[in-house]
Amino acid sequence: ASERVDLLDxxxxxxxxEGCHAVFHVAALYSYDxxxxxxxxxxxxxxxxxxxxxxxxxxxxxxxxxxxxxxGPVVG
Numbered sequence: 759a760s761e762r763v764d765l766l767d768x769x770x771x772x773x774x775x776e777g778c779h780a781v782f783h784v785a786a787l788y789s790y791d792x793x794x795x796x797x798x799x800x801x802x803x804x805x806x807x808x809x810x811x812x813x814x815x816x817x818x819x820x821x822x823x824x825x826x827x828x829x830g831p832v833v834g
Contacts, residue, residue, distance in 0.1 A: 765804025771811035780819040783808045788825060 763770035765785055775781050785808075787800040805822070812820045 765807055771807055775811050775815045775817050778817050781812055781817050782821045784823045
């Protein structure tokens with residue numbers, strides 16, 4: 759299934775991953791200017807919510823993709 763859901767919508771996440779054999783988590787707030795609390799809410803709490811939903815729904819594999827942006831702004 760291909761679904762879009764807010765990362766902190768636990769019921770929506772459960773519905774989105776229900777019946778999936780694998781989930782690819784590629785959602786994030788990617789910004790050097792975003793509020794630190796909002797970044798944590800989306801990127802840390804949101805990722806935990808995806809992990810929890812996959813566990814609750816018995817998803818066999820979760821693939822998490824990060825970004826080189828985690829290194830910060832790098833010249834070149």
